[in-house]
Amino acid sequence: MLMSAFLCPCVPAMLxxxxxxxxxxxxxxxxxxxxIVENGLPILWASTTAQLTDMPTQEGVLTPDxxxxxxxxxxxxxIIAATDPFMGTMGTNATDSPVWGLPLQLxxxxxxxxxxxxxxxxxxxxTMCISPQSWWACINYFVSVLxxxxxxxxxxxxxxxxxxxxxxxxxxxxxxxxxxCVARYPEPMAKWDAFYQGLKTDSTDSTDSTKSDLxxxxxxxxxxxxxxxxxxxxxxCNARQSHYATPEVSFANSWLNSAExxxxxxxxxxxxxxxxxMTPLPSRVLKAGDQPxxxxxxxxxxxxxxxxxxxxxxxxxxxxRLVTKWRDSMxxxxxxxxGRDLLEQLVLNPSFPYSSFLTFMASMATAC
Numbered sequence: 190m191l192m193s194a195f196l197c198p199c200v201p202a203m204l205x206x207x208x209x210x211x212x213x214x215x216x217x218x219x220x221x222x223x224x225i226v227e228n229g230l231p232i233l234w235a236s237t238t239a240q241l242t243d244m245p246t247q248e249g250v251l252t253p254d255x256x257x258x259x260x261x262x263x264x265x266x267x268i269i270a271a272t273d274p275f276m277g278t279m280g281t282n283a284t285d286s287p288v289w290g291l292p293l294q295l296x297x298x299x300x301x302x303x304x305x306x307x308x309x310x311x312x313x314x315x316t317m318c319i320s321p322q323s324w325w326a327c328i329n330y331f332v333s334v335l336x337x338x339x340x341x342x343x344x345x346x347x348x349x350x351x352x353x354x355x356x357x358x359x360x361x362x363x364x365x366x367x368x369x370c371v372a373r374y375p376e377p378m379a380k381w382d383a384f385y386q387g388l389k390t391d392s393t394d395s396t397d398s399t400k401s402d403l404x405x406x407x408x409x410x411x412x413x414x415x416x417x418x419x420x421x422x423x424x425x426c427n428a429r430q431s432h433y434a435t436p437e438v439s440f441a442n443s444w445l446n447s448a449e450x451x452x453x454x455x456x457x458x459x460x461x462x463x464x465x466x467m468t469p470l471p472s473r474v475l476k477a478g479d480q481p482x483x484x485x486x487x488x489x490x491x492x493x494x495x496x497x498x499x500x501x502x503x504x505x506x507x508x509x510r511l512v513t514k515w516r517d518s519m520x521x522x523x524x525x526x527x528g529r530d531l532l533e534q535l536v537l538n539p540s541f542p543y544s545s546f547l548t549f550m551a552s553m554a555t556a557c
Contacts, residue, residue: 208229223472223490225293225464225507229284231262232296238263239270241346245355254355255334256326258299258317264337265292271345275388278406279457290458291332295468298325302474307432321360325431327426330363331377332417338367339381343389347500362425365526372421380416387412407455414452415478421448436475440494443501444470444529449512450500451521454528466536469493492539511550518553528551 205274237259238244244263245252255261262409269288298304305311306320319326333353341350354365364370371378387468422445430498456462469489481491481498504511519525531549534541 191499193442203544210535221467222485223297223470225297225467226460229460231265231289232300233259233262233294234266234292237266239266240349241267247353247357248402249351251350251352252355253352254357255330255362256321256355256357258295258304258319261319261329261333262292262295265332267346268340271340272385274390275391277410278391278402278409279459282459282461284460285457286458287410287458289460289529293460293463293467295329295333296459296472298329301470301472304329307429307474310450321357321363322429324426324429327363327429328421328423328445331374331420331423331425332357334363335370335374335377335420336381336416336486338382340385342367343382343385345385374425377416377420377423380419383418386407386410390399403522406457407525410455410457418448418452421445434475434477434479436477436479437500439498440471440475443497446501446504447497448510450515450528450532453516454525454532455519456529456532465533469537488539493536496536503547514550514554518550520557524553524557 210349227233228235241251245254245258251266254258255264265288269286269292272288273283273286276286279287292447299316303325304319304323305316306313306322309326311318311320311322313320321327323526338352338354340346341352352366354363356365364373367378388409390484391408430441433441451458469487470493471486471490473486475483481495483491483494486494500511515528519528527549531546535543
């Protein structure tokens, strides 16, 4: 059973998941070397651009450079500002939107060195540069640039806004406009479009009195995660994994696998819920020979590596059926709540036996 937030006095109030904070989160916050937030917000959030009109333009077309950290982070700031008016079911805090999980993720990538050029050939000596050769930067492109272009297309940034992303050397194979991305990646773009359309519909439709706020919230989170998981599982970035050592590739794949479980439970990836899950992520790129326990990583980081690896291995041994069964089991709001509790125990509690996860799966075998 999960402990309530008052048992975690060492965690600031805004970082405590509502009713879902483990006592272990205190240890995570105190001992892990990973830095996820600054003053309670994503890293360098205060330095991002707040006004769309302050972005670079050329002949009336916005031309952001997503290969600069602050400009890519600014895309999230625009998305959050544009969607917040439709996020009433998420809560009353300014950081309750599930979109906050995405800039937090970008901040972790930057601080852990995963946005840097893994080939070592980049001439950019600025840590604010994002390398087109980075697998992590490539994957993140699909959950930053694509949702931004979709939001513009859906009118959330205003009428008549046109955008074309800048293309530095080495980024020629990335899509740069809405139409370009639709042509190359129709499924992720369609999912982002559906998320924004559903967001506007669910937040403004007061005609369906049988649909509770909880159900509307669950619907929105379902659309959000459907778009995110579809974007993450593109094959466009696969070749870039060859730049990394085997342990980092293994972690990257297990990290992708974990997103399947999180998506299925419709996790509300606001700041307070996301921080405890991101803090234990490895704070540096893994190198050859790294195998948990890794001496220069914290106990929590080693635990997350071990847990993600176990989840990926079990799914592989079962021919992909573990993820399938998990998704099938999370077929109601009540079951998704139980699934969220289980994932919190599995990821944050080192004493939680993996066998309990499999026992839970067996108990969820019956249809909803």
